[in-house]
Structure formats: structure tokens, C-alpha cells
Amino acid sequence: MTLLVLGSVAFDDVRTPAGSREKVLGGSATYFAWASATLVKTHLVAAVGRDFPVRFEQALEARGIGLEGLHRDPVQETFYWKGYYGEDLNLAHTSAVHINVLGSWRPRIPDHLRAAPYVFLANDQPSNQRHALDQLQKPRLVLCDTRDLWIEKDPHGLLEVIRRTDGIILNDGEARLLTREKNLIRAGKSLHSLGSRIVIIKKGEHGAFLSMDGRGFALPAYPVEQVVDPTGAGDSFAGGLMAFLALVQSSSFSNLKQAMLCGTIAASFCVEDFSLDRMRDLTRVEFDARLEEFRGFLSI
Amino acid sequence: MTLLVLGSVAFDDVRTPAGSREKVLGGSATYFAWASATLVKTHLVAAVGRDFPVRFEQALEARGIGLEGLHRDPVQETFYWKGYYGEDLNLAHTSAVHINVLGSWRPRIPDHLRAAPYVFLANDQPSNQRHALDQLQKPRLVLCDTRDLWIEKDPHGLLEVIRRTDGIILNDGEARLLTREKNLIRAGKSLHSLGSRIVIIKKGEHGAFLSMDGRGFALPAYPVEQVVDPTGAGDSFAGGLMAFLALVQSSSFSNLKQAMLCGTIAASFCVEDFSLDRMRDLTRVEFDARLEEFRGFLSI
Numbered sequence: 001m002t003l004l005v006l007g008s009v010a011f012d013d014v015r016t017p018a019g020s021r022e023k024v025l026g027g028s029a030t031y032f033a034w035a036s037a038t039l040v041k042t043h044l045v046a047a048v049g050r051d052f053p054v055r056f057e058q059a060l061e062a063r064g065i066g067l068e069g070l071h072r073d074p075v076q077e078t079f080y081w082k083g084y085y086g087e088d089l090n091l092a093h094t095s096a097v098h099i100n101v102l103g104s105w106r107p108r109i110p111d112h113l114r115a116a117p118y119v120f121l122a123n124d125q126p127s128n129q130r131h132a133l134d135q136l137q138k139p140r141l142v143l144c145d146t147r148d149l150w151i152e153k154d155p156h157g158l159l160e161v162i163r164r165t166d167g168i169i170l171n172d173g174e175a176r177l178l179t180r181e182k183n184l185i186r187a188g189k190s191l192h193s194l195g196s197r198i199v200i201i202k203k204g205e206h207g208a209f210l211s212m213d214g215r216g217f218a219l220p221a222y223p224v225e226q227v228v229d230p231t232g233a234g235d236s237f238a239g240g241l242m243a244f245l246a247l248v249q250s251s252s253f254s255n256l257k258q259a260m261l262c263g264t265i266a267a268s269f270c271v272e273d274f275s276l277d278r279m280r281d282l283t284r285v286e287f288d289a290r291l292e293e294f295r296g297f298l299s300i
Numbered sequence: 301m302t303l304l305v306l307g308s309v310a311f312d313d314v315r316t317p318a319g320s321r322e323k324v325l326g327g328s329a330t331y332f333a334w335a336s337a338t339l340v341k342t343h344l345v346a347a348v349g350r351d352f353p354v355r356f357e358q359a360l361e362a363r364g365i366g367l368e369g370l371h372r373d374p375v376q377e378t379f380y381w382k383g384y385y386g387e388d389l390n391l392a393h394t395s396a397v398h399i400n401v402l403g404s405w406r407p408r409i410p411d412h413l414r415a416a417p418y419v420f421l422a423n424d425q426p427s428n429q430r431h432a433l434d435q436l437q438k439p440r441l442v443l444c445d446t447r448d449l450w451i452e453k454d455p456h457g458l459l460e461v462i463r464r465t466d467g468i469i470l471n472d473g474e475a476r477l478l479t480r481e482k483n484l485i486r487a488g489k490s491l492h493s494l495g496s497r498i499v500i501i502k503k504g505e506h507g508a509f510l511s512m513d514g515r516g517f518a519l520p521a522y523p524v525e526q527v528v529d530p531t532g533a534g535d536s537f538a539g540g541l542m543a544f545l546a547l548v549q550s551s552s553f554s555n556l557k558q559a560m561l562c563g564t565i566a567a568s569f570c571v572e573d574f575s576l577d578r579m580r581d582l583t584r585v586e587f588d589a590r591l592e593e594f595r596g597f598l599s600i
Binding site for chain 2: 087182183184185186203206207209216217218219220223224225226227257258261295297298299300
């Protein structure tokens with residue numbers, strides 16, 4: 001079952017207590033698709049600049065990610081993020097952002113992908129998310145993400161995206177910022193009242209929880225002994241989650257719980273190395289083995 | 301099955317974003333016993349001063365808590381703690397501590413309680429914990445707690461307590477401080493190497509995890525919408541946990557998992573009001589109902 005993700009493809013410069021990397025492949029859509037492609041065929045809708053190397057495109061293609069929706073801008077440069085993590089690996093500090101190609105890009109979903117049943121609107125400006133929604137043809141499930149920047153800069157645009165999608169996946173800080181509720185349970189309820197039927201709040205190393213149709217579910221993170229680089233963990237979580245839903249073609253409460261386990265496992269691999277390095281050769285077999293181990297870890 | 305707890309009984313002055321209370325009943329042993337008494341007969345080994353009001357003693361007795369091990373000092377005053385919580389309810393700020401009676405007290409376990417099979421050494425100076433251990437007669441299970449003060453002030457005494465007990469329950473910050481490991485999974489392994497067979501690390505609103513005999517288990521906290529006062533949550537957690545183990549007379553991995561659920565539920569009630577107010581009239585029926593709800597919340 002086809003899965004579509006709208007978001008960013010980026011160059012990242014990142015420094016963590018474990019080391020640093022320059023100009024590695026990053027971006028919300030990249031991490032999402034890299035994770036989801038472990039389970040289902042995933043198509044990117046994103047933009048890169050003239051400086052985007054062929055080898056990165058080849059890597060995405062080798063991973064089985066559909067690039068028909070990837071716009072290659074002949075003039076602008078690729079979106080660039082520079083950041084670092086201190087001892088609190090839950091907190092990314094941004095040193096520099098060059099919007100570059102994303103400043104003028106408007107997403108265009110290729111015609112043959114407009115009927116994609118499962119769609120994720122990764123972190124992007126709300127006007128682009130709305131623009132993508134306008135092009136979709138009766139998707140079965142659309143979940144969205146956002147970040148502090150858009151909550152502050154375009155709350156009305158974001159609220160429209162929330163109303164027009166089935167649910168939202170965001171982190172604890174963003175949930176608090178958006179709803180002005182310090183308590184996450186109340187923040188979840190507030191998100192329902194804004195129009196999200198499915199609310200998933202991620203808490204980094206502390207796991208995530210789901211609220212939906214008056215029911216709740218929470219789970220801790222997979223116990224990773226050495227977090228090398230947390231960049232992309234949230235997008236990988238969303239990728240694993242949406243991939244499972246697309247695979248089973250259902251977004252029931254019960255399947256969303258299983259999907260959250262898959263998201264957790266995807267994120268756990270993501271953080272074990274820089275950029276996409278740990279997930280580069282990740283197989284379904286490895287993924288499933290860790291998923292089974294995690295089930296044991298949670299069983300009561 | 302008899303459960304014994306060594307620890308403090310205190311007067312607390314506490315301020316939280318929800319309000320404040322003065323000279324309320326507190327202390328590690330109090331919170332522990334108040335929670336555990338919901339499930340099993342619990343005996344206190346603690347000391348209070350000449351200023352300890354009869355109504356507090358009556359309240360403890362009315363809760364069914366055995367006070368044969370409660371030393372009433374005719375000269376000194378009761379241990380006093382004053383503190384507050386800001387927006388981060390996981391972090392207690394101490395404004396004042398008057399050690400008072402605890403400065404000179406050495407615990408004495410009444411003869412008929414020395415064969416107690418289940419024992420918890422709540423936060424207290426390691427020399428007192430060792431002194432209590434010396435008096436015990438073949439307990440089936442002894443778990444201990446500690447805090448930053450003792451980790452810094454008497455690490456050698458604490459390490460002896462760790463070697464002589466079956467396991468340790470402590471919070472994430474203490475685990476990091478004691479082991480010098482930032483990653484909690486590695487901190488858990490380090491605690492095993494120090495001599496704790498059972499390692500339980502509490503993470504406040506983010507749940508807790510267990511490591512034992514090469515197996516692990518993690519669970520999120522019960523979703524409390526309004527945390528009024530987090531004081532005593534950790535001790536209540538330990539109380540609910542030990543009470544379950546004493547009730548089923550087992551400390552197998554499987555029962556420790558169930559015990560952690562009971563601990564989580566005890567803590568969830570504790571934080572819903574100041575001091576012991578929410579737990580004052582807590583019944584087994586209420587406790588079990590929330591436990592069942594929590595099981596649903598965790599089931600995968």
C-alpha cells in the first residue's frame with residue numbers, strides 16, 4: 001500500500017557528545033522515508049537544490065524510495081541545518097538554518113500519487129502542508145507533524161492543517177507550546193478539541209503516548225545504550241508508525257498501538273549512529289527481531 | 301505477610317504550582333507505609349520528636365500501620381523538610397532541612413519484627429540502613445533506596461548497603477550520580493556490578509524500568525491530569541511495589557513487573573493531592589480499579 005511523505009530533504013551539520021558530522025543527508029522526509037521503506041514502498045514529495053549530490057539520490061533510490069515527487073531546483077541550494085546536542089540528548093540546539101530552496105518551493109504531488117491512501121505531512125510550513133492536502137484524492141489516513149517555528153509563526157495555518165487531517169504526531173514541547181497546557185494528558189485533550197482525532201505525543205527517550213476515540217496507550221522508548229545522534233528520531237518514529245498502518249491497511253486503535261511499537265523501533269535504530277548510517281543496511285529481519293525483543297520488554 | 305519499612309517520618313512545608321501546605325505529615329517511611337498499607341500490614345521503624353502530634357499517630361494507626369518500631373524522642377523535635385516545586389514537577393527544590401531527632405537516632409527493630417520477610421530501607425543515612433540490616437533475621441527480600449546526599453557524603457557506607465541487599469530502587473538522577481553513567485541502561489548495568497540483583501530506576505512522570513537477571517521491563521507512568529504535589533511519589537511507588545511482593549510472597553521477575561504496576565498506581569494517587577490527603581481514604585477497590593485501567597492503557 002503506497003505511502004507518501006511531504007517534508008524536507010536537507011544537509012545537516014551535527015555535533016553530539018559522541019562526535020560530529022558535516023553535510024550529511026538529513027531532513028524530515030528523508031528520515032521518515034528511510035525508516036518507512038523498511039516496511040513499505042514510500043514516495044517522497046520534497047525539494048533539493050542544485051548542490052544535491054547524485055550519490056545521495058542514488059542512496060535514496062537504492063533504499064527503494066520513490067523520487068518522482070522530488071523537485072530538483074536548478075538555481076537554489078539545498079536546505080541546510082546546523083545544530084548540536086549537549087548532555088540532554090532530547091534537546092537540539094540550532095546554530096544555523098539556511099532555508100534555501102524551501103523558501104520558494106511549493107509541493108507538487110505527481111498525478112499518479114495523488115490517490116495515495118496513506119500520507120504523512122512531516123514538518124514543513126503549514127501553507128505547504130495545505131497545498132499538499134489540496135492535491136490529495138480521498139486519502140484513507142493523513143497524519144501531520146509540525147514544529148515550534150510554525151506554531152509561533154503561522155498558528156492559523158497550522159490549525160487549518162490540523163482540522164483537515166486525521167491526526168497529529170508531535171513532541172512534548174511542541175504539544176505544550178501549541179495547546180498552552182503544561183500537563184501532557186490535558187495537552188492531548190486540547191489537541192482533540194482542535195480537530196485531531198488521533199493524537200500521538202513523543203517524549204524522546206521517555207517514549208510516546210497515543211490518545212484516540214477516548215482511549216489511551218503509552219509506551220516507553222526502546223532502551224538504547226549509546227545514543228550517538230538523536231537527529232531524525234521523531235521522523236523515523238513517524239516513518240515506522242505510518243509504514244505499519246500502510247502495511248496492514250488499517251488505522252484502528254489496536255493497529256495504532258502496534259504502529260507505535262514499529263515507530264519506536266525505527267527511532268531506536270536511527271539514534272544509534274549519525275545521519276542515516278545505522279539504518280543504511282537495516283533489514284526487515286533485524287527490524288522484526290528488535291520489535292520482538294521490545295514486545296518482551298513491555299509485556300506485563 | 302509482614303512488611304517492614306525503615307525511614308523517616310517528617311513535617312513537610314511544601315509549595316507547588318497548585319498551592320502550599322505547612323507542617324503536613326511527610327517522610328519517606330510515612331509515604332511508603334501509607335501506600336503499602338492499602339495491600340498489606342506494614343510496620344514502621346522510624347523516629348519522631350516530642351512535637352509529633354497525637355493526631356498524626358492516630359492517623360497512621362487508623363491506616364493500620366504498625367507503630368511498635370516508632371521511637372518517640374522526649375527531647376528532640378521531628379525531622380522537618382521545607383521545599384518547593386517549580387514548573388518541572390520532577391524536580392524538588394529544598395529550602396530548609398532540620399535533621400532534629402534523626403541526628404542522633406539509631407534504628408531499633410522490635411524483637412518480634414526482626415524476622416520480617418519483606419523489608420524496605422527507605423532513604424536514610426547508610427549507617428542506619430546497615431544498623432537495621434544487622435538486626436534482621438533472614439529476610440526473604442530487602443530493597444533499599446537512597447538519595448544524592450548519601451551518595452556524596454557516604455558512598456562507601458552506601459556501597460556496603462547495596463552489597464548486603466537484594467536490590468535498589470532509586471530515581472534517574474540518583475542512578476546517574478551514583479554510577480557516573482549518563483545513559484540509564486548503562487547506569488542499571490553498573491548498579492548490577494555494584495551488587496544489586498534487582499535494579500529499579502524511577503523517572504517520575506516518565507515511568508520506571510526494571511533490570512534483573514539479564515531481563516528488562518519498562519513502563520510509563522499512569523497518566524495523571526493534575527499533579528498537585530509530587531512529594532512522596534517515589535516512596536509511594538516503593539510502597540505499592542513492596543506490598544505486592546509481600547502479598548504474593550514472591551520476587552520473581554514476573555511478579556516484580558506486576559509489583560511495578562502497583563507501585564505506579566500508588567504513586568499516581570499520591571501526587572493527586574498534598575501530603576497523604578488523596579491516599580487517606582483510598583480503598584483497595586479504588587486501587588484495583590485504577591490498576592485495571594492502567595493494564596488496559598499498557599496492553600499491546
